[in-house]
Structure formats: structure tokens, C-alpha cells
Amino acid sequence: MDGKRVTIVGGGLAGSEAAHQASRVGAEVLLLEMKPERFSPAHRSPLLGELVCSNSLRSESLENAVGLLKEELRRLDSLIMRVADANRVPAGGALAVDREGFSAQITRTLETNPHVEIRRTLVEEFPREDPVILATGPLTEGLLAQELMALAGGEDLYFYDALSPIVEGESVDLSIAFRASRYGKGGEDYVNCPMGREEYETFVDAILTAEKVPTRDFEREILFSGCMPIEALADRGRQTLAFGPMKPVGLTDPRTGRQPHAVVQLRQDDRAGSLYNMVGFQTKLTHPEQERIFRMIPGLDHARFHRLGGLHRNTFINAPRVLTPTLQTRPRPGLFVAGQLSGVEGYVESTAIGLISGINAARWLRGEPMLVPPETTALGSLVQYITTASPHAFQPMNVNYGLLPPLGRRVRKEFRRRALAERALADLGDWKRTWQEEET
Numbered sequence: 001m002d003g004k005r006v007t008i009v010g011g012g013l014a015g016s017e018a019a020h021q022a023s024r025v026g027a028e029v030l031l032l033e034m035k036p037e038r039f040s041p042a043h044r045s046p047l048l049g050e051l052v053c054s055n056s057l058r059s060e061s062l063e064n065a066v067g068l069l070k071e072e073l074r075r076l077d078s079l080i081m082r083v084a085d086a087n088r089v090p091a092g093g094a095l096a097v098d099r100e101g102f103s104a105q106i107t108r109t110l111e112t113n114p115h116v117e118i119r120r121t122l123v124e125e126f127p128r129e130d131p132v133i134l135a136t137g138p139l140t141e142g143l144l145a146q147e148l149m150a151l152a153g154g155e156d157l158y159f160y161d162a163l164s165p166i167v168e169g170e171s172v173d174l175s176i177a178f179r180a181s182r183y184g185k186g187g188e189d190y191v192n193c194p195m196g197r198e199e200y201e202t203f204v205d206a207i208l209t210a211e212k213v214p215t216r217d218f219e220r221e222i223l224f225s226g227c228m229p230i231e232a233l234a235d236r237g238r239q240t241l242a243f244g245p246m247k248p249v250g251l252t253d254p255r256t257g258r259q260p261h262a263v264v265q266l267r268q269d270d271r272a273g274s275l276y277n278m279v280g281f282q283t284k285l286t287h288p289e290q291e292r293i294f295r296m297i298p299g300l301d302h303a304r305f306h307r308l309g310g311l312h313r314n315t316f317i318n319a320p321r322v323l324t325p326t327l328q329t330r331p332r333p334g335l336f337v338a339g340q341l342s343g344v345e346g347y348v349e350s351t352a353i354g355l356i357s358g359i360n361a362a363r364w365l366r367g368e369p370m371l372v373p374p375e376t377t378a379l380g381s382l383v384q385y386i387t388t389a390s391p392h393a394f395q396p397m398n399v400n401y402g403l404l405p406p407l408g409r410r411v412r413k414e415f416r417r418r419a420l421a422e423r424a425l426a427d428l429g430d431w432k433r434t435w436q437e438e439e440t
Contacts, residue, residue, distance in 0.1 A: 048107040091268065131364045176255075211286045328370075
């Protein structure tokens, strides 16, 4: 590959999406990925686009802002969304994927793209040939992390994130657990492990007294509210779990004909239905404690765990201080930041920032004006948030309807989100036509 090109560091969701978008609009791309030369504490597969935590891309409904963001990405020819749709597994009203099939198809697609060169190598400092997209993810460490932190102007820009365990489906006792979705929506997409009040109280006691992985002395513990470990939730009150990830509403135990006091839900993690993710069960309990305590859950007495939960440090930059609305860094305009490093949280959000950074890096390479999506779209509102929020207490953000500007007209509350979605998709279409006409 000769001449000018877009260099992307990191082959996760954001980096893979950026590579696809940059090549789609005519740029040559060099994608640098450290696996399998080195794996982070949370990664296991050499494939690109590996899903580390859940296999769910969350709600499909336009009543939810992440559903709107997914639809916007589809209309912008997102590789990640196309592959996710092709590898979906049952998950009620959510989009969940076969983890292995999803990553394998992303890898095949980019490996066979004639405009993308993939090099498996560890990158320890920013490449000097612009444009560069830094998409190394929230587990960025070593010299690269030090250079990033110097650029970002902060030393404690991180939070702790926790992984949920994955259970082998054959080890679940379906004479106790039952298949159902809340309120009957989505058929029998979830396996539900019901608990009575006494079982729940005993379970909470075990969590509160269990041994946990300690925080290292030199690191300050910052937990992201959208991915709170179950033991941190239990610390907030004995019934917090029953009103959170273990809420039983909309479910009836067929053995009793009544709603349980609490429920642990398992969501299918692969297309074959052999693996199930414990929904909302992120944890920093030690592995022996996880095996002991989670086998107290009715239906999981003899559970075999494909993966136990874990804790890792996530890194992100102070985006309002560092990034422009085109996702360029202020100190170095040829350096773009994508994915969770930019201050977004979630698979879909990371993909969205990867999409915009890929398009803009390619346009920067050609000397063309770069793009900023309308703030009336889910995509634009997310970019607007990370680049204009207060830098003094900046924290990662999931997309939500609160980020979008008001409609400017009176709409009944029950129709407001639908109206926001309709405006967003109309404005996205107008914006897309404008810059695509410029390219032709």
C-alpha cells in the first residue's frame, strides 16, 4: 500500500467501522491491531470486532434512543449494523448477536476489502503519518496510554467496568428455570431463574459478605452507573437488585402461577443457543466466590461457566477539552479519536463515533470539508454531548433522548419520542443527501 492513507489503531467495533467507512468513501486504509500478539485482560479472541461484555446491542425500538441510533447507522451503511443484523439471536425487543459469528464476519469483510490492509502488531506510540484514528478502546495501556493522557490533559480519566458471567445452556436446570420474556413480548427468548423472598435474602447476604477483587492502591475506583457491579448495587440496599437487574415484573413462574420475588435472567449469547449471558450480573467478586454464590441461584445449582465475571479499568479522554465536533484532537488536527476512548459508552455508541471518524479522516486526507451530523439526530446529539459538555465533571454517556433538542412544538408526551425519531431520520436523510451530492 503506497502513498497517503488513513491509519487506524485498534480493530474493535469503532476501528472496524472506521476502516469500512474510510475505504467506502475512497481512502486506502491501514488497520493496526495488536491481537494476537498481545491480548488485553478482557479479550480472548484474535478476531476483529470482538464483543467483550454483553452480546446485546440493546433495544430495537424507536421509543429508545439506542434503537434510533441503530436505525441511523443502518441508513449510513454501517458495517457493524449490517453484520449484527445478519448474526442476530433471539432477545425479545433487543438486538443480540452470535458473538463468534459476528466477529468472524467483520474480520472476513475487512480482510477481503482490497482497500484495507490489516497488520497484526502492537502499537506503543501514536503513528506520525496523518490522518490517524485512535480506536484502541477503553483498555488502552502502556506508552500509548501515557501519550494519550498527556494529550488529554488528565491523569484520572477512567472508570471501572465489570463483565457478566456466561453459563453453558445445557447446565441450566429447566425444571426450575423457565423460558419467557417480560409481559410475553418476544416469545421465550430469555431463561428465567426465579427466587422466592427467602432465597433472595440469602443470596443478597452471600453477595454482601463475599470476597471481592481489591482495587489497586494507586487507582481510584470510579464505577460507571450504566454497568454497576451487582455487589455495588446490593450495597445500596437489600432490595436494590430486586428493583434492578433481578426485577420480576412481567414474569410468571409456571410452577406457582405467581410472580417471583426476584428473577435472574439469562440471554442467549450464541446462535446455537449453547451459551447464555447472566443479564445485568457484572461483578468484581473473586472467581471462587462467583462459582459458589451463583450456584445458589435456583436452576443454576450445577451451572458450568463458560466465562466468569471480571473487572477492568476503562480509559477515556476529556473529550470536551480535547476533541472538536469533527472528532479531531485540538492539539493535533490529523489525529482523530473514536469509540469508548472518546467518552461514549456502549457498543452502538462506539460504532457511531467510529463511523463519523472514518468518514472525516478520509475527507481530511483529501482536503475536503469534514462533517458534523445534525444535533437533532441521535448520532449528532452524541457528538454534540462529548464535544461540548462541561469538561470539569465529564463522564461517559450512553445515547438518550435527553440529548436531543426539543421539538419546538407541542406534542403529547406519549408521542414525543416517536416525533423526535421521525425528525431525526428526516434530518439525517437531508444531511446525507447534501454531502453525498457534493461527493458526486
